[in-house]
Amino acid sequence: MTENLVIEARKLGVTFKVDGGVVEAVKDVSFRLHKGQTIALVGESGSGKSVTARAVMRLLSKRARVTAGSEITYAGQNMARLSAAAMRGLRGNRLSMIFQEPMSSLNPVYTIGSQLAEALRIHQKMTRAEALARAVELLREVQIPDPEPRVGQYPHQLSGGQRQRVMIAMALANNPDVLIADEPTTALDVTVQAEILNLIKALKEKTGMAVILITHDLTVVKQFADHVYVMQHGVVREEGPTEQVFANPQHPYTRRLLGSEPKGRANALVGTPDTVLEGRNVRVTFTLRKGGAFRGTYSDLQAVDGLSLSLKRGETLGLVGESGSGKTTFGQALMRLNRMNEGAVEFLGQRIDGFDRGQMKPLRQKMQIVFQDPFSSLNPRMSVRQIIEEGLIVNGIGNGRADRLDRVRQALRDSGMPDGILSRFPHEFSGGQRQRLAIARAIALEPEFILLDEPTSALDLSVQAQIIDLLRKLQADKGLSYLFISHDLKVVRALCHRVIVMQHGRIVEEGPVAEVLENPASEYTRRLVRAAFEIST
Template sequence: MTEMNRIEPLIDAHKVGVTFKVDGGHVEAVRDVSFKLWPGQTTALVGESGSGKSVTARAVMRLLSKRASVSDDTRITYAGRDMAHLSAREMRKLRGNRIAMIFQEPMSSLNPLYTVGAQLVEVIRLHQKMSRKTAWARVVELLDEVRLPDPEARARQYPHQLSGGQRQRVMIAMALANRPDVLIADEPTTALDVTVQAEILHLIDDLKTKHGMGVILITHDLTVVRQFADHVYVMQHGEVREEGPTKEIFAAPRHPYTRRLLASDPKGQANPIADASETVMEGQGVKVEFLLRKGGAFRGSFHSLKAVDSLDIRIRRGETLGLVGESGSGKTTFGQALLKIGRLDGGEVRFQGERIDGLNRAGMRPYRSRMQIVFQDPFSSLNPRMSVRQIIEEGLIVNGIGTGRRDRFARVQQALRDAGLPDTITHRFPHEFSGGQRQRLAIARAIALEPEFILLDEPTSALDLSVQAQIIALLRKLQAEKGLSYLFISHDLKVVRALCHRVMVMQHGKIVEEGPVNEVLVNPRTDYTQRLVRAAFEIAT
């Protein structure tokens, strides 16, 4: 600490307050938040969704919406200047130059109409007097620095031609283009696989050390905080509940909220299942192939991609089977092929012993209510124009379930109660709920039809740890009460360990390892599974 006293902090934020104008009044999103960021250190802002982390960071960058107003008492000092009261022109000189930000979703932050290189050249030439040729050479150097393979070729590609991890590397290169003093990383790895997440976090850490930057890391993943942050500020309801060195916070948390966050890691194990349980879903030699075009318009060639390569699967009543692997491994394609909501190019699929692989849409209709799906993002899978009652009742009407309007409404209310929601919310709309509540609505919609099998496609990846724990407990409870079988697709191995009986590991359309969850995750046999496990539990490369 004595060394810190001899140097000035890069950012000294004092009494940051942000209020939003909303219909019917005002919402105080951030209140009296103070923090310091030192050169060469990582300061983490942690907390659940709605705690004010991102709003605080945007207040530093002066990127708040027009509805927001900053408190008169707010002081955000950088290089002896109060950024909270600089003119818009002065802030533009700092933003992207001395202070840079990486956003959560790189696809929405990059312009799809321009190549990656063109966008990087623009950022460099905006702040530095440099020829286009020199700027291009700098772009290639930057992409190489963030470890993108074949940087010259990548610079000529468009954002949609890159994977999620590669796009996030481009965003890091863009943020570092002008060698900033401060890098703000807002949930930079939430949407990425565990292995890619580990690579990105280590990359940011290495670049921080190399260039002596200060990093503000915004996240709800405490494993990441423990590994990469030097100092932690725990936020709740727009206020700092606790702050201190990372080791102290994790060793002896003082505030009840911090203790609750630290205790929110997925725990427990799957409910035991009877040995004689019948098979609910079975697939043999399941294949899905896509024909891809490569090359130009006139000299292009076609090649076949085996997204699901002759896979076998069996799920018993009351069992949860985890399907894990990196993005592009074929997990979701496989799950959708089993339910006949995606392509199925070969193999046999049986549901309750009856073959369904050859059935058309009309033939599948009697099975639809018995097999359901819960998607990753409940907001995009729930119709924003329909009320809660309409969303849940729609499936009952389509499948002819219920003796009349009153009976269907009673079923809707029961499904809400089963999903841990009050049955008085039937008139409300999806936008009025939090992410965790929307996921409960998606689960209520699925269980209202009294299915026997549910495909859960990344249902907890976008949720806070404490909300994840609630959803896991809910899924366990519903499984015990209703004898449900789950196919649980995820790249979060902590959740898989807490919820699944068995696990199958996918890579490039093939199953590379399978077995009881404790066996596979404790003693993985293949190098690929070992890498996944290390990345999930240790954030190690």
């Protein structure tokens, strides 16, 4: 199989210069990639997966250094030692990369067509007209509907899944030998994730390109990778054919990783608990504007179409569905964070849908929210103490400074964080630790109800498992009620008592978690379940 070898890395090492010394991010990593093969690099955040991929593409930051003995052989050349000009000739041409967040990879001020055409004009010397015609063909290949008008649109006018398809089209524009996909589906719905992965697989089989897949989703690895490399602390702990590694993992770290899939079930409800939150016939309509500045037309989008739900004390109710199904809009309407057009909302037996901002303020302490991305929801200029104490001060909780400090320390301990980190800032923590800080901020106010909006979707499997255990423990200890918005049905199965499935602003079906996920009544739910647990559509 040596004649089909595309890339071989030997003793690859990468160091980063930091204040006070040097960090070895990647140490002595070796791998082989053959034509038409998919290899997966798996491991937790900080394991060195993305740094390894960026070293192959020579896209490391200025502080990074590839160590002296490193070899990354492609077409008889050691890319670790190629000139910058020679690498530019390969990058985007023979070697392509798709990143995790397409919105930060696509330029917001250029149209989709002009961004696709750029790579074609640079590497294939096409005219502008030829490149735009080829751009339409590429969008059709990656199954974007109505590709002709799409080339004139901007990134913000496309959905997350469509933007990721554009990134794939851009990566495949010059028929590369190697595609590196760095967490290409992490922020996408399960159904869109399945479509994107199946698309990459189909294009791989059609063109014979080789794929390096970087992910922390082991279901994806099992379904799509031929060979897997398990990384921890910059070192390959174990490698082998995917089936062999999954069936008989040798290293304790691999066994722990494979055992980190969300498991367990929600704590059983005792007795007949009272209702904490109830929504009846809730409608939310947005007015959309289309067209130019002078000839614009307006239309209504029914984001939430007459929905009702009831949440008991100590219960976790899951809201699931694809992007645009209205999950977050519904949740925020129940918390009075966006305007309802119709309907009634009761919280702790009190009707609140007619309350203004001033009337809602005393209730805010009892209803809290934890967002998907803790880095954007935590103020980077505030210390841990300031972040958690702010809510206590605003709501007048605590008898003086010393009591508030005790409450901050207790909230940190309850969320599984040490209480000696009060003077540190959000950027000094990992993603999982930041999510714990967001949870600590919410529980410091001793709420009755927490809206959890995709709180685990960007986290490693092992960190996801820790957050699920933490949420279960807090619920048992404090009698909390959760409205859990997610597209990850594995997490929903592990955490929720009941689930509501949404599509286009309506409820498709609802019921106990086990019943809905094991015997779905609608085709839409069956498709979600298949995509979540089988990654095949």
